[in-house]
Amino acid sequence: MAALAEGTPCWADAMFTDLEGAKSFYGDVLGWTFGESASEFGGYTQAYSGGKAVAAVVPPMPGQPEGTSAWCLYFASPDVDATARRIRAAGGELVLEPMKVGDFGSMLIARDPSGVPFGVWQAGAHEGFEKRGEPGGYCWAEVYTREPATSDAFFPKVFPFGVRRMEDGAIDFKVFTLGGESVLGRMEMTSDFPPELPPYVGVYFAVEDCDEAVARTTGRGGKVVFGPLDSPFGRFAALVDPQGAAFAVLDTARTTGELPALSQE
Structure with missing residues (x-):
């Protein structure tokens, strides 16, 4: 590999x-x-x-x-x-x-x-994910921060990221890229986020059926933060497991609408 x-x-x-x-x-x-x-x-x-x-x-x-x-x-x-x-x-x-x-x-x-x-x-011997973008595997992640300008300046100084901004003015969302490919999102934590929730990186795992994954989560004592929602990237939901770990699930096969336009920073 x-x-x-x-x-x-x-x-x-x-x-x-x-x-x-x-x-x-x-x-x-x-x-x-x-x-x-x-x-x-x-x-x-x-x-x-x-x-x-x-x-x-x-x-x-x-x-x-x-x-x-x-x-x-x-x-x-x-x-x-x-x-x-x-x-x-x-x-x-x-x-x-x-x-x-x-x-x-x-x-x-x-x-x-x-x-x-x-x-x-x-x-070294462990190269990381052996499966990504398929059900059961990692598929996406987003930085959630209350200081977007700080994170926007920091990550491209540490990693060779390019930066693109979503042109939808209603949402402060940026995408970090490598070789032109989107690899990481950045979302501002607005007042919609609970004040006690610290900044974090939200990890998305791919699933075959978002609604079924949500039902299994709540059935096992987990919580739904938001969703399920349809998007151009797939149907997704943000969840919290019974021990408090936040994660998200995404059905990449169920897409709705046009992909948002991104402008180069």
């Missing part, structure tokens, strides 16, 4: 106090199966869709204070140390300094200056 372009979303994982509960929930909602927990890596457990690695779940480290579960999206890097330097220079914060993860690769966890958390992954 060819190395992913720097800045490409390449992996997602989340920490859950109730690991078995998380496995049961996502197994039902997204059809995931799970591998053996890697005790040498703190119980890190990979999720699979159709036998292909799509994400991972992990329990809190011993002694680590319990907090709200959240999905973390990782961006590809050929050199995490160099990326760490750019993060600092752009005003970001390193939550977890660059570290090697066996022969799988190297990683770091950071926040942009507005508080948006994200990860960086330098691939």
Whole structure:
């Protein structure tokens, strides 16, 4: 497999106090199966869709204070140390300094200056998503921030992103691109978002039927934030799992309307 372009979303994982509960929930909602927990890596457990690695779940480290579960999206890097330097220079914060993860690769966890958390992954034996854009796999992500200008300035300084703006003046939405391809959205968190909700990266997983995924989510104790809604990109819904981790589902086969126009920044 060819190395992913720097800045490409390449992996997602989340920490859950109730690991078995998380496995049961996502197994039902997204059809995931799970591998053996890697005790040498703190119980890190990979999720699979159709036998292909799509994400991972992990329990809190011993002694680590319990907090709200959240999905973390990782961006590809050929050199995490160099990326760490750019993060600092752009005003970001390193939550977890660059570290090697066996022969799988190297990683770091950071926040942009507005508080948006994200990860960086330098691939070794583990190259990231083995499935994307298909049911059960990752398909899209969006940065949600209350300081859009801050995030807009930060991410292109860390990764080689181009920036395009949606021409619909009613919504402050931008798209980060690599080689002309859209790879990440950025949405302003307006007063419609609960004030206690911190900035985050919303991770979308593809599903065969958005409404069925929503029904399974609520049936298992999860919540609907908004949706299901039809869009030119597919029918989607923003959800929260029973342990508080936000995620979204998207049926890319069910599209409605024309794609919005984007203008180059």
